Amino acid sequence: MTETPTHVAIGIDLGGTDIKSGLVTPHGTIVKSETIPTEANKGVDHVITRIVGLIESHRQCAVSESLHLDGVGVGSPGTLSHERGIVIAPPNLPNWRNVPIADHIEARIGLRPVLENDANAAALAEFRCGAGRGCDSMVMLTLGTGIGSGIIVDSQLFRGSNENAGELGHTIVELDGRPCNCGQRGCLEAYASASGTAARARERIDAGEASSLASIVAQGREIDATMVADAARAGDALAQSVWRETCRYLAIGCINIVRAFDPERIILSGGMSHAGDHLLRPVIAGFDAMASDMLGNRPEIRIAELGNDAGLVGAALNAIRSD
Amino acid sequence: MTETPTHVAIGIDLGGTDIKSGLVTPHGTIVKSETIPTEANKGVDHVITRIVGLIESHRQCAVSESLHLDGVGVGSPGTLSHERGIVIAPPNLPNWRNVPIADHIEARIGLRPVLENDANAAALAEFRCGAGRGCDSMVMLTLGTGIGSGIIVDSQLFRGSNENAGELGHTIVELDGRPCNCGQRGCLEAYASASGTAARARERIDAGEASSLASIVAQGREIDATMVADAARAGDALAQSVWRETCRYLAIGCINIVRAFDPERIILSGGMSHAGDHLLRPVIAGFDAMASDMLGNRPEIRIAELGNDAGLVGAALNAIRSD
Numbered sequence: 139m140t141e142t143p144t145h146v147a148i149g150i151d152l153g154g155t156d157i158k159s160g161l162v163t164p165h166g167t168i169v170k171s172e173t174i175p176t177e178a179n180k181g182v183d184h185v186i187t188r189i190v191g192l193i194e195s196h197r198q199c200a201v202s203e204s205l206h207l208d209g210v211g212v213g214s215p216g217t218l219s220h221e222r223g224i225v226i227a228p229p230n231l232p233n234w235r236n237v238p239i240a241d242h243i244e245a246r247i248g249l250r251p252v253l254e255n256d257a258n259a260a261a262l263a264e265f266r267c268g269a270g271r272g273c274d275s276m277v278m279l280t281l282g283t284g285i286g287s288g289i290i291v292d293s294q295l296f297r298g299s300n301e302n303a304g305e306l307g308h309t310i311v312e313l314d315g316r317p318c319n320c321g322q323r324g325c326l327e328a329y330a331s332a333s334g335t336a337a338r339a340r341e342r343i344d345a346g347e348a349s350s351l352a353s354i355v356a357q358g359r360e361i362d363a364t365m366v367a368d369a370a371r372a373g374d375a376l377a378q379s380v381w382r383e384t385c386r387y388l389a390i391g392c393i394n395i396v397r398a399f400d401p402e403r404i405i406l407s408g409g410m411s412h413a414g415d416h417l418l419r420p421v422i423a424g425f426d427a428m429a430s431d432m433l434g435n436r437p438e439i440r441i442a443e444l445g446n447d448a449g450l451v452g453a454a455l456n457a458i459r460s461d
Numbered sequence: 462m463t464e465t466p467t468h469v470a471i472g473i474d475l476g477g478t479d480i481k482s483g484l485v486t487p488h489g490t491i492v493k494s495e496t497i498p499t500e501a502n503k504g505v506d507h508v509i510t511r512i513v514g515l516i517e518s519h520r521q522c523a524v525s526e527s528l529h530l531d532g533v534g535v536g537s538p539g540t541l542s543h544e545r546g547i548v549i550a551p552p553n554l555p556n557w558r559n560v561p562i563a564d565h566i567e568a569r570i571g572l573r574p575v576l577e578n579d580a581n582a583a584a585l586a587e588f589r590c591g592a593g594r595g596c597d598s599m600v601m602l603t604l605g606t607g608i609g610s611g612i613i614v615d616s617q618l619f620r621g622s623n624e625n626a627g628e629l630g631h632t633i634v635e636l637d638g639r640p641c642n643c644g645q646r647g648c649l650e651a652y653a654s655a656s657g658t659a660a661r662a663r664e665r666i667d668a669g670e671a672s673s674l675a676s677i678v679a680q681g682r683e684i685d686a687t688m689v690a691d692a693a694r695a696g697d698a699l700a701q702s703v704w705r706e707t708c709r710y711l712a713i714g715c716i717n718i719v720r721a722f723d724p725e726r727i728i729l730s731g732g733m734s735h736a737g738d739h740l741l742r743p744v745i746a747g748f749d750a751m752a753s754d755m756l757g758n759r760p761e762i763r764i765a766e767l768g769n770d771a772g773l774v775g776a777a778l779n780a781i782r783s784d
């Protein structure tokens with residue numbers, strides 16, 4: 139009797155600095171991984187050649203290990219078309235505009251990759267193999283330099299009529315509020331992202347408020363959200379105030395998610411989620427203090443489990459046969 | 462050859478003041494309608510008896526007209542369970558708490574009605590027979606005393622994991638903003654509903670700002686949103702400022718809908734939508750001025766078409782066989 143070969147897919151997480159890649163099982167286990175610099179400055183073709191090289195390497199590995207390769211998934215930041223396999227405008231790959239990456243890769247290796255927004259891919263990975271396991275619907279906020287989001291409804295990624303749904307970082311939480319990188323004012327991202335948090339701390343230090351972080355500014359260094367979180371934990375009053383405000387805005391983000399989608403679970407991921415309970419507890423407390431009881435209960439809010447590999451795992455899961 | 466009988470369903474729109482009812486075809490045509498006072502002060506049983514009376518009357522009409530009765534749909538305001546047929550907490554039927562209305566009606570007439578939130582029912586009616594015809598996804602904001610909403614995704618009502626999705630009037634658009642009837646602060650409803658609009662005008666008049674509306678206040682009468690809209694159209698500067706602010710908040714509501722759901726269309730309905738272009742144009746202009754181009758295009762924003770009958774039509778459509 140022959141054993142059924144293990145199914146795997148190749149996941150590619152295309153970032154501005156690095157390309158992460160791996161051979162992934164349906165359970166989200168990474169059998170083999172490889173990360174190389176993107177070298178985005180050398181142009182689109184060069185980057186695609188590097189991606190193709192990674193795919194070829196993983197494909198050979200699958201063959202030699204007698205694994206059944208279901209397909210290839212590619213995760214990319216920014217606007218893109220999953221349907222047409224086109225990277226439209228990735229913020230950290232400045233020369234990439236309307237690149238039909240699925241066509242390019244298919245022409246080179248004879249396999250058409252499944253393209254997915256990186257926040258969606260990460261949400262899919264957490265849903266299947268991480269903090270979202272066991273539910274049918276969840277919303278994930280990825281708290282990094284910006285705020286990305288991925289929405290799962292009826293166990294499927296929710297993409298919207300033009301594949302633009304789930305830009306929850308750019309929902310407006312203050313009329314005429316802080317300017318956001320997207321061009322809007324008052325976006326959740328402008329307040330509660332890592333960069334928004336750092337900027338709010340910096341502004342208050344520049345305005346003369348006392349803080350242990352002032353010495354960093356005096357040295358000409360930039361403040362980041364991790365420094366704010368650490369200083370808040372160490373008792374710095376300004377940092378505590380800024381961090382508390384970040385968590386209140388995130389609580390509003392979570393309340394608005396519930397009012398819109400009523401998901402079973404909300405997952406917080408990305409760099410800022412490494413603060414763990416220091417982030418989670420005030421967000422939950424803020425939700426409970428600000429949300430109306432009349433409109434239903436708070437869903438579970440959890441920290442993501444898969445870390446930086448979520449993007450490549452999710453990209454691969456998108457290309458894996460589910461049976 | 463016998464002609465196939467026309468399918469119809471009975472729609473009931475249970476309101477605090479009136480119960481509207483009608484026999485409705487799959488195309489949303491009302492064959493016969495009847496409206497009676499709710500007489501909510503006489504208790505739950507009394508109101509259910511009145512509903513049952515309307516159903517019996519419509520059922521006899523269907524029989525005598527040789528129409529095929531597919532079922533009964535009931536629309537009710539406030540929180541409820543569509544799945545279990547329970548009215549949980551309707552704001553304008555104060556003594557109704559956890560009333561298993563579907564069980565009660567089924568026990569009396571042998572037909573189980575399909576229960577639906579009235580904003581969802583109205584959205585379904587507009588989707589099938591009104592301003593939402595021809596698209597697959599839409600979000601409707603019902604601008605009345607409060608702000609209700611109904612969400613259609615893949616041609617189906619979107620209800621969420623606990624049937625609490627689509628409470629978009631209670632998404633927060635200002636941290637620590639105006640108090641809302643739901644207990645939260647800064648809800649869209651607190652700013653952009655008819656009552657929120659009237660309250661903002663009243664506060665500014667009370668604070669001494671000049672306005673043609675001040676004479677109404679001086680007479681001891683209440684200002685309503687229609688008066689604000691009319692005064693704005695007549696050139697009153699305060700009313701124009703208040704109305705403009707309402708439209709800007711509604712524009713933010715629409716932007717946030719697009720960021721979350723990316724629907725094909727947004728429909729504005731309810732009493733305030735009778736202002737027509739006087740509402741629609743500034744909302745669209747506000748959307749275009751405040752929304753980022755990077756995040757995709759503006760969907761069509763339209764005024765609802767079905768008026769006050771949308772609730773009963775949608776309630777009936779929910780109970781009609783679609784074939």
